[in-house]
Structures are given as structure tokens and as C-alpha cells.
Amino acid sequence: MTGFPILSVMLAIPAIAAIACYFVSANGARWIALLATLVDLVLGIVLWAQFDIGGPQWQFVEHHDHLFGPFGWALGIDGFGLMLIMLSVFLMPICIGASWVSIQNRVQEYMAAFLVTELLMIGTFAAQDLFLFYIFFEAGLIPMYLIIGIWGGVNRIYASYKFFLYTLLGSVLMLIAMLWMAQFAGTTDIPTLLNTDFPVHAQTWLWLAFFASFAVKMPMWPFHTWLPDAHVQAPTAGSVILAGVLLKLGGYGFLRFSLPMFPEASAQFGWLIFGLSAVAVIYTSLVALVQSDMKKLIAYSSVAHMAIVTIGLFAFNRQGIEGAMIVMLSHGLVSAALFLCVGVIYDRLHTREIARYGGLAINMPRYALLFMLFTMASIGLPGTSGFVGEFLSLAGTYQVSTTITLLCTTGIILGAAYMLYLYRRVVFGDLTKDDARAMPDLSLREIALLAPIAAVVLWMGVYPESFIAPMRGDVGTLVARIARAAPAGDSLPTPGKHMIPATHGEAAK
Template identity: 55%
Template sequence: MDLPILTIVTFLPLIGAFFILLTKGDEKKVNQICFNVSLLTSSLVFILSLLLWNNFDPSSAEFQFVEEQPWIGDVIKYKVGVDGISILFVVLTSFITPICIIATSNSIKFRQKDFFIALLLMETMMLGVFCSLDIFIFYLFFEAGLIPMFLIIGIWGGIRRVYSAFKFFLYTLFGSVFMLIAIIFIYLKAGTTDIQELLKFDIDTKYQYWLWLGFFTSFAVKTPMWPVHTWLPDAHVEAPTTGSVILAAILLKMAGYGFIRFSIGFFPVASHYFAPLIFTLSIIGIIYTSLVALMQKDMKKLIAYSSVAHMGFVTIGIFAFNSQGIEGSIFQMISHGIISAALFLSVGVIYDRMHTREIADYGGVVNTMPKYSIFFMVFILASLGLPGTSGFVGEFLVLIGVFKVNYLVSLLAATGVVLSACYSLWLYRRVVFGEVTNDNVKSLKDINKFEVTALLPLLILIIVLGIFPNIILDTISTSVENVVTIYNAKISLLNQTNIK
């Protein structure tokens, strides 16, 4: 296995984008070529990442498929590798992208060539974030992803696209600059940017709090946590369907991944210290955004707010610092990645036909689109965490994990599950059932081949993961166990020194 498989996986989309850039000629033909090329590359990436998963040894907590190249000076290296925590995000990213590409055939009507380039660039950046084993490289990918996303929202978005694109860009950039300061500081103190070495390195406790806050600002904006979540509804609503899917399914997961990898890994003491802050913000986030979601008139906005609430579960699970909590968080991230992608695609399906996202404009869709209604129902039920779907497993594990630490947090978080049932089912009722009031609904056509191809894999995955959650848990458990052990060792060491 001397093949640099991770590098190939990460940069293959870039090569695809380059080919698309070179295509010339008749617009219709170019669009077709672009579609084929991007679908081909992203599927290839998906197959490679499945291969990666297949060859991955889940019994080891070490990083695998590690590649290393000197890059800047002696310290900063190009280093990639995956462990149990990151490999599933790589698979998730490479799984969602081809689905996005299939779904674009309906929603993107102009400048398709540019769109595919942006999408493939985006894929490289996202894969890079999860593969990188050097914080500098991590930051590069993390930030560089802003450029294609800014363009995707800004060019192909809705009416208020400019405002949303700016808000998205500036919020994220603002959060990230503090992370950059923290990264530079770590580099100067530890003399390395290698994540593997830094995980073993003990950063002086007196710096940990500030450094933790530096990383926190960035991840809190990206997660997004209350009260810096306001960019998300705007970005989701105005982005084209594909953009929303990428945002909800993968971009938000970068932050959760960052919390597990960096906040807990590098700064265990500070994480322990700040855990109540995370709990408070997450609980407020879950309850508040769920209530806000209840009031939404716009379907996409409702799903966007529900994303914030679901990501709240992720953060409290991570900061429970036990294996159930963290495993639950990772599971929740993967499952939310699939479910939110599915929900946004479902909304995209009817939006492409009716060109309105107002819930009030629909009603009685089931009469004209029965197949669609079944799909949508499964996704809605998964989103509210019905047992048997993947949504249940993550939330359940998180709640168990948190219950061990703080039952009050667990109790309050559980109200979020109830609220999510309220807004999801109510949304479904208003859109799918009821009287047909709008004449346009009468002439709706049921979903076509493309849409089924995009939605069916998601549907199958949601149910399979709900019934066999061990597919994921087996892969992540050793690495999570390792994270928890190291964390506990460091905290007990600290307690001992404090007693002395």
C-alpha cells in the first residue's frame, strides 16, 4: 500500500475541476461534458474512499495511511492520515458530493461549468480538512473552502444571495482568525504543527484557556452555536439546493470534528473547564432554535433552524467526555449529514417545480406526488429521531452519555427531541396533507429518475444505519475510546497535582 491514496482522494476532484476548466465549445455540449466529468470524478473518489474504509483497521487507534512530505521550512509538513474519527467524514463527504451533482441537473440553470468547478474545489477542501494531520494544513483547507462556497451562494443563490454570502463569509472568517492566532501560538510554544505530536504534547495549562477560546470562536461559528448561528439560516435559505446540502451535511461537521480532534485533544484541561459553557450554549441553542423553527413560514429556514438544534446535540455529546457521548456525536453528525442532505434535496424537488419555499403555498402534495411523499416522510421521521432510523441512534447515545455527567442537561436536551417532533411533523402535515388550495399543486409531477437516484441511496442509508448502527460504531469505537482515555488520564493528572 505505497500508493498515496489519501492524497489521490483529496486532490482527484481538483484534477476533475481542471479538466472542466479546459472544456470549450457549444454550451449544451459543454454542460453535458462537465456533468459527466464531475460525476465521474466524484464517484471515483467515493469508490476510493470506500476502498479506504475497507482497508482501514478499526482495531487500532493510530492514524493510518499516513503520508508525509516536507513543505515550508523544517516544521510545517504536508501530512495526511485518517483515524477512526475522521475516516467516516471522508466517506460522508465523498458520498454526498456525487448526490449533489446528480441533484444539480434540475436546480442549476446557468453557468453550469463554473458551478461544477466550484463544487469539485469544495470537495477537495472538505476532504482536506478531514485528512490533514497538520494544523496549518487543516487551517488552509478550512479557510480555502470559503471561496467556492461564497461563490456558490452568491452566484446561484436566491434573491438575498449577496447578503447571505457576505454574512457567511465574514462570520466564518472572523471566527477563524482567532483560530489562526491560536495555531501560530501553539506552533511557537510547541515547535511543531504536527497533530500527532501535538496530541502527545502537554500545552501549558495557563495558555490552554485562551487557546481553547481561539479554536472555540472558529468552531462555534461553524457549528453553529447559539448566539452566532444567525448566518446559517440566511446561507441555507439563499443557497441553491446543492449549496444547502453541502453546508448542512459537511461544512457544519468540520466544526464538530474540530472540537473532538483539537479542543479535547490539545486542551483537555480547558475543555473540562469550559464544558459548562458549551452545555449552556447548546441547550439554549437546542430549545431556542427549535421554538424558532416552529414559527417558520419558509421550509428551508425551518430545516436550517432544525440543523442548529441537531448540532446542539453534537456539541453536548462531545463535551460529555465519555465514549457514549462522543460516539453518539459522531454518529449524530454522520446521520444528520445524510438526513439534512435528504431534507434539503426534498425541499429542492418541490421548489424546482413551484419556485416557492413558503409552506403556505403547499398543501395536499400527496395527491399529485405520492412517491415523493413517502420519501419525504421517511426523512422527516428520521430527522425527529424515530427508532429504526439513523437519527435515533445518535441522539440516544448522546443523551445516555450526557446523562452520566449531568442529568439536567440531558433532561433539557430531551425536550429538544419533543420539539423537533413538533416542527417536523407539523411541516409534513402542512406540506403534504390537507386540502389542495393552490392550483399549481394540482399540476405537480411526481419525482423523476434523477431525483430518485439522488434520494434513494440516502433513504436506504438512513434505514440501514438505524437498524445496524454498528457499521459506524465499530469503526469509530477504538479511536473514541483512545480519545477518552487520554483525556481522563490528563484530567486525573491535573487533579493529582492540584491536591499536592
């Protein structure tokens, strides 16, 4: 694979397929989109197989200077980018399959919008030029805005405008900060900027400018209010890709820019991240408990789960950062699967009201089994992907703040409450409603959509090393970079005469 521009090819395939969709019938567009996303999935697997664990930090690098005037075409990935690209290419064929029957109008445009979304997601995670990253990062708004606004629910226009305006506003500040950084460092090369020491007084303003964009994208409380509306109005596949990948752009931004480029400012504002995250975990979990709409419940649970990501990232240690990445990957799979589960029964009964269901285990046992697996993964049951990430993230946070860890751990209890409450009301009980009794179990197409996610959720839960290993070197590089600003933790005993003497060199430190 040496010299083969695999990342550019992965970007070109959905771009060409999106154009081709406009010249074929609706059914032809479906097949083109499915084929293109499957080819990108195969290339993603090749990317993972060829990735040299323990090798150079940046791999599959492509540089073409001044390809677009002053801007260069610079691509390359590390372990973080690899894992998030794999998440993107894994979910995209599932999104196409989920839309196969439910989308009947303007199919060509719909499939093209999803293909463009895939292109922009891969580009965001692979960009090595500051402004190339910004273009990919912001352009991702456009196809999702169209997907919600054209193929969404009754209030789709309101939801799409709210989504667009919220996410665009913060990004204007980020662009200004990027311009200053490029002028200061004399380069827009991201690997170079990662090792640039910006003045401490400037870091504060730069960090806040990036925070304005990433906090909305995550979304962090209280910048989350666009998310429930967007999820409720979006078509099923729109919710899948929004929760599965687009929410991870904020976490990737913190990981790629805020922490390594502005370590002192990140430590300075750690209290803000921890405070907002703790409120998010408790508040949005309580809000989820009282929801009557299934999509809204899962949307609020997403805010709580992404708060576990932010506390892990700003714990400034290996466990926290590795845990945050695993939570991002796990949430991308589990939330996508939960939205697919909602879509399955919505396609049959055309309502998301929890009260309209009940007793589905009787006539939809296969559905009940898969829905139970994803519910347990969302709660963080050991043996599923949810447990590994949450445990590592909270273990990392415990080294910094026992109070924040205690508060955020309540989210696991509340998460169990709202997810099990949802599952009990939908799946268990008596099958009293005639329309629910007439609902058929999962079709082969629906099993083909959910089974691969179930397999990966269990794989990640049983053998997380497969997913942590490619990122381990990058986590070490990041921790070394931010070590100088790492905050003192409150979980270690204070040195004094009552301490038990340490017997090992590491403990003695």
C-alpha cells in the first residue's frame, strides 16, 4: 500500500457516487450508494489492517502543496483518526440500508446527501491542514441540515434551522482563532501546530474560541438544546449518523486541538468542563426519565454519555483519554443501534410514543433480544462496549477529582433507570393493543442492519485491546505533551507522618 493515496480514494468514491446518483432512477441511486459505502468500508478495513501499531504517529500521509491556491491538500491519520474513520465507514452502509424502504421521495438527492456526509466525515478525521480541517468540519453541517429539513418530521424546518445556527455560530470564533494561530506559527500544518508552544495568555482566548464550536458539536450542557429537536425530526438514518459520528466531532476537536495545542488553558478551564459535565450527566438523565417520545429519551441520554467523554478527556491522564475514546466509539455504535430499533417499530406503527407499545416480546422476540443487548450496552453492562469506556473514563477522572467522579457515577444509576424503564414499557407487559399485536418481527434486512452492530458491541466489550492498541501510542504522545499542565489530583493521600511508607519506586514518587 506504500504510495497508494488510500485516504484520497476513500474521499473520491462517495464524491463520484453522489454525482452518479443524479443520473439514475431511485432504485439505482440506492444501489450506487450502498455499493460506494461498502467499498469505503472495505478500504477502511484495509486501512486498519495496514496501520502500523508502534510505527510513526502519522501514517498514510499525502501532501500536495498549493493544490487549492494558498491551501494545501494534506491528509494523514493517527490512531484516533483511524478509529473514528472506521466508525464512520462502518455505520454508513447501515444508514443506506435503513433508508431503503422508508425514504420514497427524492431518493437520488437523499442518497447523494448521505454520500457527501461520509466524504466530509472522513475528511475531518484525516485532514492535516488547519483550514482543510475547518472546511470539512463546517461543511458537514450542510448535508445534515438538508436531510433534517427535507426528509424530517412535521417540525423539520424549525429543527434544521436551530441545528444549523447553533453549530455555525460557535465556528465563526474558531475560524478567527485559526487565522491568528496560522499567523503566529507561520504554518497551517496540524502536526507542526501540535508541537507549537503558544503564549499562555493567548491560549486562554484560543481555547475559548475553539470551545465555542466544540461544546455545541458535542453537545455539552447547556448548548445541547438543538439535539433533541434535531433527533426527533430527523429520519431514522439521519439520527443514526448524527448520534453515531457527528457528535464525535466535538470530542475529536478537544482531543486534536484544545488539549495538545493549549494545555495550560485546558488545565485552567478544567473546572468549567468538569462542572458542565457533572450537571449534564445528572440533569439530562433526569430529563430522559420523563420523556414520552423514544427518540427524545435517547437524545437526552446522548448528552449524558458525551459528558463522560469530556471528563475523561480533561482528566489529563491515560485512563481518562483512552476511556473517552472508547466511550465515543461505543456510544457511536450503541446510540446508532437504539435509533435503528426505534425506526424499526416506527416504520410499522408510525409513532414514537412509548405508551403506544407494550408486550412486543410476545410477537417480536428477535427484536426484543437485540433491543435488550443495546439497552444493556447503553447502561454499561460488563461484557459490552459501554462498560469498558465508562470504567476507564471514570477511573481517570477519579485521579483528579473524587467529587466529580461521584457525581458522574450517578449517571450510570440514572441511565439504568431510564433505559430499563423504556425497555419495560415497550417490550414487556401484556400485548393489549391490536395494531401492536399485528406488527411482524424483524425482517432479514433489519437483522442485517442490527446484527453487525451487536457483534462489534460484544467484541469491544470482551476484547477492547483491538480498539485501544492503535491509539495507545497517540495517547502516550498526548499525555507527555500535556503533562506539564496536568492538575493535581485530590484522590492521593497527602504526604505526612501518618502515611504508610511506600515500598516501590513508583509509589514513592
